[in-house]
Amino acid sequence: MKTTGGTDDQKRRAGERAAELVADGDVVGLGSGSTAAYAIRAIGRATADGLTVRGIPTSFDSRRLARESGIPICSLGEVDGVDVAIDGADRIDADHHLIKGGGAAHAREKVVDAAADRFVVVADPSKTVETLSHPVPVEVLPEAYAAVERDVEDLGGGATLRRGEAKDGPVVTDNGNLVLDCAFGRIDDPRGLARRLSGVPGVVEHGLFVDLADTVYVGTDDGVERLE
């Protein structure tokens, strides 16, 4: 799993603290990325010790890790709701708006995280910023990517098709779509930009998570900071 930003210990502290929120009988959204992975492993250990939960993975990687960790898996369509979702982020602003999608899993992440009664973000300190300015990942239908690029330019941004590490082809999401990384510079109005991006034909989902996070756990070198 791709690791970014802070140290493994910082990520582990955040992930493991969030996993402590999971109660017996919960349906848990299992996020993607290296920080959420620590939460998944901790939930797996608790499951081995007798905790009864069902996990809803947000990506191929989190599904595989959940299985390896012994967490029973189900899908969103099989449950009445999600008690808690634990997921990582690429950037978190002062109002807890997020940019996600560095792992190209943000479409499923948003569906699961938004469905949760409580959405807990786990991160290391490199992710926190006053104002968002990181490029926004936008998942697009393959057929529509050139048209979406033009629409992003009309919105004042610049879109770059995400390519795989070998640069020999585009990244393809778990849903079979492409990703445009869209740079807008400083994002002073995340709600407005989120609304406009959602309105672009061909956009499956974008990585601006506005007004969704309930709690943020930031792992530090000697503990965990909780941001409400």
Ligand code: ABF
């Ligand atoms: C997922 O993993 C993404 O939405 C975000 O892009 C990334 C964060 O990864 P990490 O915890 O490895 O920094 O949550």
